[in-house]
Amino acid sequence: MHTGRIPVYHHIDEGAGEIDIPGENMPGPGPNTIQLVGIAYGILFVIVGAFLWRSGRFSRTVKYALLLVTILLGFLIFSPMLPYMFGELVASADSRVGATLLGAAFGMVLFFVLTFLFGRHFCGYLCPIGAVQEVAYLVPVPKVRPPWKVLPVIVRAAVFLLILGAGLVYSISILHYLGIRQFFTLTVSAGFLVFSVLLIISLFLYRPFCRFICPLGAIFQVFATPARWKIRRTDACIECGKCENACPTSEAGREDTKGECYLCRRCMDACPVEGALVYGGKTRQEGTER
Numbered sequence: 195m196h197t198g199r200i201p202v203y204h205h206i207d208e209g210a211g212e213i214d215i216p217g218e219n220m221p222g223p224g225p226n227t228i229q230l231v232g233i234a235y236g237i238l239f240v241i242v243g244a245f246l247w248r249s250g251r252f253s254r255t256v257k258y259a260l261l262l263v264t265i266l267l268g269f270l271i272f273s274p275m276l277p278y279m280f281g282e283l284v285a286s287a288d289s290r291v292g293a294t295l296l297g298a299a300f301g302m303v304l305f306f307v308l309t310f311l312f313g314r315h316f317c318g319y320l321c322p323i324g325a326v327q328e329v330a331y332l333v334p335v336p337k338v339r340p341p342w343k344v345l346p347v348i349v350r351a352a353v354f355l356l357i358l359g360a361g362l363v364y365s366i367s368i369l370h371y372l373g374i375r376q377f378f379t380l381t382v383s384a385g386f387l388v389f390s391v392l393l394i395i396s397l398f399l400y401r402p403f404c405r406f407i408c409p410l411g412a413i414f415q416v417f418a419t420p421a422r423w424k425i426r427r428t429d430a431c432i433e434c435g436k437c438e439n440a441c442p443t444s445e446a447g448r449e450d451t452k453g454e455c456y457l458c459r460r461c462m463d464a465c466p467v468e469g470a471l472v473y474g475g476k477t478r479q480e481g482t483e484r
């Protein structure tokens with residue numbers, strides 16, 4: 195009997211030149227064995243990255259090495275693609291109940307916990323979608339910075355509800371149509387062009403996918419806001435405002451929550467005072483942080 199639901203999960207037209215992802219036909223929305231390698235990499239380097247930040251050893255070399263490896267994993271094994279998996283998970287939630295669904299959901303909860311502990315290291319350096327946008331933004335062209343902080347929040351919430359509704363009600367994963375898979379599998383198609391346009395936009399606007407579209411980004415922001423470890427100002431700050439001018443997401447202010455901080459380091463690189471910005475937890479002594 196026709197239920198009115200659209201079975202997009204199993205029949206996605208990737209266009210001519212489709213490339214097989216190893217284990218892609220495994221049932222369920224959870225990751226296949228090879229994709230688990232990417233997810234393990236994500237978990238490991240969120241933790242390693244956090245401790246390198248904490249000890250002040252997260253250098254530019256580490257930053258670019260992580261971005262490079264992450265992008266390569268995106269192209270080679272299409273992982274760790276958590277936003278894409280989230281779309282699949284929601285779109286197939288009704289037909290994939292059971293251990294696989296629980297496993298995938300558990301994996302995501304683990305990343306939410308890591309974000310609550312350490313901030314958005316996953317978004318900053320371990321998500322291939324975020325990493326390609328981060329690298330695109332390094333290209334020296336004029337940058338556009340939206341003046342309103344509330345706009346991305348509203349757009350993100352609306353898109354999140356759209357993705358959730360389309361997935362739960364019609365079993366449609368909207369992220370399929372943004373060409374993420376086609377881009378990272380180098381499958382020339384309409385979707386490939388859509389993601390390429392997003393990438394061109396990210397030359398000028400910082401991480402448009404992360405900030406306006408990504409459903410996980412919307413959730414990560416909620417967990418990153420009360421994060422235990424994040425970038426904080428100390429009493430050494432001279433209020434010169436250079437960090438705020440450098441921050442592409444307007445999160446470098448003293449009172450900003452860092453929910454949208456991608457740990458890009460631009461604020462720290464711009465700061466003229468050693469020790470005015472540190473990464474870590476709040477101390478109990480009022481006004482001092484370490």
Ligand code: SF4
Binds near residue numbers: 276277317405409411
């Ligand atoms: S916001 Fe989404 S796409 Fe961007 S880095 Fe985070 S998980 Fe990846």
Ligand code: SF4
Binds near residue numbers: 425440442458459461
């Ligand atoms: S400039 Fe600083 S506060 Fe702004 S996103 Fe980058 S690391 Fe976070």
